[in-house]
Amino acid sequence: MPELPEVETSRRGIAPWIEDQTVTELIIRERRLRWPIPASLEKNLSGQKIHTVRRRAKYLLFDTNQGSAILHLGMSGSVRIIDSLEPAAKHDHVDIRFDNGKALRFRDPRRFGSLLWALNAEEHALLRDLGPEPLSADFDAHYLWNKSRGRRVTIKQFIMNASVVVGVGNIYASEALFGAGIHPKRAAGKVSAERLATLVTSIQSVLKRAIKAGGTTLQDFYGGDGEPGYFKQQLNVYGRDALPCRMCKTEIRAIVLGQRSTFYCHHCQR
């Protein structure tokens, strides 16, 4: 489900209810996520105050003075704030209860998500080698040019690679390439410096606009405030196979790259 804008929307929705609250209890109904929820999580998190809810890449980090809980939503995960006593439904795997009577409820039908614990989240193996945040200053044309020289993968797979830049998933990769006028199949190493600069701008623009719209709801994504994301209405190519391009009316095409559906306009993107 969630790419960077959806994770950021979730973070903003839940943070006001959680920051500076103390965890009273963890209810874990299903430990079998992508990796099993560690047995030590209850002990580590219970009684701790969560002072910050951060995002790094598509991870949500719940910082305490003793360490951080690391939550990834996978493909189908979502979080929301509930009253602690609200009955759990199917796939509601974890509740983190707080002393304000609220709880953070994690739901994940496909169980590709994960919930882990680290003394220092930045040094955790899953986060250690991640590329820069796309909305940070260290993600720029010069960086992308250096990183891409000699690379023969398609530019679409390249920008979806988290060791290059984080947060760009399957929806926004297609959208960003449309915005930059670059064909998704072009070899990363053969995109000119000038067009990489355009691509950086396009990635940042589409992510910012999606965050502003509360993310993209395709099926069942809801931000922490219970609202769906409205960016779907602004999608130019993703999921618009055989529909007319909004710029030139050419039929949008769908292909598969790296086993992921990819959408583009054959006229606008070269």
Next chain:
DNA sequence: AAAGACACCTGGGAGC
């Protein structure tokens, strides 16, 4: 080192 295939899992929709 880089690229590609596969794995994990459930549910929804299309087609018959």
Next chain:
DNA sequence: TGCTCCCAGGTGTCTT
């Protein structure tokens, strides 16, 4: 109504 097949917002791991 029910069955089968295909697809889905991610990403670590294994094989070439």
